[in-house]
Amino acid sequence: MSEPPASAGLDPGPFFHGTKADLRVGDLIEPGRRSNFGAGRSAHHVYLTATLDAATWGAELAVGEGRGRIYRVEPTGPIEDDPNLTDQRFPGNPTRSYRTRHPLRVVGEVEDWQGHPPEVLQHMRDRVEELRRQGVEAIDD
Numbered sequence: 001m002s003e004p005p006a007s008a009g010l011d012p013g014p015f016f017h018g019t020k021a022d023l024r025v026g027d028l029i030e031p032g033r034r035s036n037f038g039a040g041r042s043a044h045h046v047y048l049t050a051t052l053d054a055a056t057w058g059a060e061l062a063v064g065e066g067r068g069r070i071y072r073v074e075p076t077g078p079i080e081d082d083p084n085l086t087d088q089r090f091p092g093n094p095t096r097s098y099r100t101r102h103p104l105r106v107v108g109e110v111e112d113w114q115g116h117p118p119e120v121l122q123h124m125r126d127r128v129e130e131l132r133r134q135g136v137e138a139i140d141d
Contacts, residue, residue: 011050011079011096011098013050014050014072015048015049015050015072015073015074015075015098015104016048016049016050016051016052016054016055016070016071016072016073016110017029017046017047017048017049017055017058017070017071017073017104017106018049018054018055018056018057018058018059018060018061018062018068018069018070018071019058019059019062019068019069019071020059020062020063020064020065020066020067020068020069021062021064021069022066022069023069023071023106023109024106025106025107025108025109026105026106027105027106028076028103028104028105028106029046029071029073029103029104029105029106030046030103031043031044031045031046031100031101031102031103032044044101045099045100045101046099046100046101046102046103046104047082047097047098047099048073048075048079048097048098048099048100048104049095049096049097049098050096050098051095051096051097052070052110052113053095054095054096054097055070055110055113056068056070056113056114056115056116057116057124058070059113059115060115060116060121060124061124061125061128068115069109070109070110070113071106071107071108071109071110072106072107072108072109072110073104073105073106073107074104074105074107075098075100075102075104076102076103076104076105077100077101077102077103078100078102079098079099079100080098080099080100081093081097081098081099082095082097082098082099083099084097
């Protein structure tokens, strides 16, 4: 992996990961799982963010059964800007979204997060589905 961009290395966190997985403090979130986006292929990276809003989207859009969850995580290796969002959609990475090829360690769960309004969430789900139908691969791995 190349050196992470300066913006990723300078972000003090805290960092979050949104998912539907039921995890415990100390668990590792590792690359190699099925992606929530695009063709659902195995992801070479694990994604994290320093904003609760971006983590909320992750929790709400994650595939699988159960409720969405947001975990506070610590990277175990270098992180880099998420190219799926940075500069392609949000120049300068205002979403503070990152990825890593190294595991994330769960250090806690955010219990009191607020989901997006139902109509906003449905609009995003419709957009993700439309991209899937168009064959757009959302993950630049």
